[in-house]
Amino acid sequence: MQEILLPLAMAATFGAFTGSLFRLTRRPGYERPFMFPVVGLIAGFTAYLIYHVLASVTGAPPWLLPILVVLQVWLWLGPWGPKFRKAGNEDESR
Secondary structure (H helix, E strand, O other): OHHHHHHHHHHHHHHHHHHHHHHHHOOOOOOOOOHHHHHHHHHHHHHHHHHHHHHHHHOOOOOHHHHHHHHHHHHHHOOOOOOOOOHHHOOOOO
16 A cells, blocks of 8 residues: 555656746746645656556656656746636626
């Protein structure tokens, strides 16, 4: 059980850290800054699940896990990430 929980916790922590780094690279003024580490945490869990399946099916090497975590966080906070609007850009015509 420990061989599953320890890498899972490490991947989730690394995902949260990477998500926090993405927050530092964004322009100031975005709302909900806490969402970046949370999305990174969830991306870390998902990357570990993908790695676990790959490792059990194909015998993937251990160095693949951090790469998967960074790719998941980048996808979820980059191109497929949430779209933020500033508070002053609301549509007043309605």
